[in-house]
Amino acid sequence: MAEIIEDVQMDTQEIEQETPPSDVFMAPSIYKADIQAGKSYSHFSPIPQQVAEDMSTEVVLGVDEAGRGPVLGPMVYALFYLPIELHHSLLADTHHFDDSKVLTPQVRSNLMRKLCTKGSDLYQAGGWATRLLSAQDISAHMLSPAVYNLNAQAMDATIDLIKGVLAQGVNVTEIYIDTIGRPEIYQKKLERIWPTIRITVAKKADSLYPCVSAASVCAKVTRDAALDVCYEPYHNHDAGVDESAGGAEVKVAWGSGYPSDTRTSTWLKQNMDPLFGWGNECRFSWSTAKELLEGKKADVAIDWPVEDDSNDMRMTDFFAGRNESGGDELVDWFGKRVTEEMEVF
Template sequence: MELETSESQQPDLDLETPPSPSDIFIAPSISRGQILKGLSYSYFSPLPTILQQNSSAESSEPQKCVLGIDEAGRGPVLGPMVYATFYLPTELHESLLAEKYHFNDSKVLTPETRSSLMRTLCTTETDLYASCGWAAKLLSARDISADMLAPTPYNLNAQALDATVELISGVMERGVDLEHVYIDTVGQPEAYQRKLEKFFPGVRITVAKKADRDYPVVSAASVVAKVTRDAALEVCWEAYAEQPADGNAVEKEKDKGADKGWGSGYPSDARSINWLKANMDPIFGWGTETRFSWGPAKDMLEGKGAPAGADWPVDDDEDTMKMTDFLVSRGEGSNQRDELANWYGTQVTEEIF
């Protein structure tokens, strides 16, 4: 099952846990309003200066580019899943990303290093900004769960494929001439690659496990995805910290366990599970930051430790009721009078005529 595959991953929880708020870089891909509403959305950076100049030159050939795609937050019960893409001229792939800036799989970089690289990418005076473009697709926890629990389930693999296609298409629509696309995957690379080749027949596509380690452009995409997810989690966390209990935000944080935070958001993280237990509304569960379709959340809501539940009456298939059953009381001691007549004022009798 897709859910079991996602939740069974065992990440390094320390590296997956967002850094302290002061160390989180809030990239332009963060839309606070949309995140708090539980909306999924996409962000595309401006076209790199080097590609803008190339497209404006009448005699020049389109500059060939490579593009990488990776994700962050596939398995957590808290926060969005973020797919990110990163692209730049093919000739700069190794020299700029690997040799100069030392991009690597975001899971082996410290939070401080990830934020520093992302900040450089978003600083207009740097060669990264001038040469590289990027984009991010945030799939909210609310939308992920709603789609997976729909009558016709829209599973996580299908959501991931559509996000990937949207990002590649969006870059191409901006006039970028893609020569080669590299994609990291947790599933079967061959099947995934064949699907994408049908969408983009004119582009060479390589889908591989550990692509975020082997191809610098995918490493850069993994940094974009992870920094964006960390910032999105911080926005979700602030929403809880900003809601005071009895006018005292400090006491609310203390009551909710805010001094410990909610950790990485993964089901294997005790901090995340403890936060879910401490903050669960017995009827409505949690807010838009929680994936209701994930096992731990479902267990808490559907009976394993849930303090409250709701039983809905089952419709009777036999049509044995008469219209008068709704109008006349037949209970013991009843005077058999029409109840509707007593709802407003005094019952009408023959004496008034």
């Protein structure tokens, strides 16, 4: 049974906090080609100097995410680590990290820029990593016959990021993780994987532990920048003319990407292809998109490709050999449009 994602109802101020600023910092974790192609990927910063000089240094690591609920754009998991003795003094006392939702977009961008600026105290002491889960991959996994739900995808993203840091030889002795689900179940699973590391999984960890706050900023700024990159192909398409402004051209943005944002819901309705829906920036598994496509607004009935019970053939088998593409059928299917380069027989 597919996991149901309920839209989080937000007030105007919360929606603005979730909306990417026009001058969002493009961190090294932004791979434009992969984002626009609907691919998921991971990014790891270099090991910070203060850790690299002595790899036995005990390190604290925090994990948080951004973009779990939106219908548009990726979900991003991030971690941040630094020497334990600097945990509170550098992050909380000096730079005032906090849950990204209570920081202004400008403050978040400025903090992320400092993390990425060589020579800064944050760059020398702290390392970070992100795992970007594209909207296309999230939907493909949630709608596949063997459902891979969002919680499982999130857990695997967290584990993969931590494993990536440990594989570099970083001496992580404490881990703090923010969670939406039941913390005790999450924590026990991680403790079985890393029994020698002290692990704390807690709700609102992003406001309790500075390393999680820093991870929250890394995740949110990466998510904001990625959403901006996703929108680039629509810049000219969504340009309009505002007669009240003397005919000046006005861009119609999709806002925060959350269904409760009227800019987002309006954009989805105005830009829906009756057959293909939207591009790979949209989570087709969200009820907001499914309802628009499957009858309420669409004029064309949609049948997603599934295996035929009577044999082992799929629709896509007529276009490519079973073993030729090496990809995921549903991942490759979403958001494809017929172009001039594609011949239809």
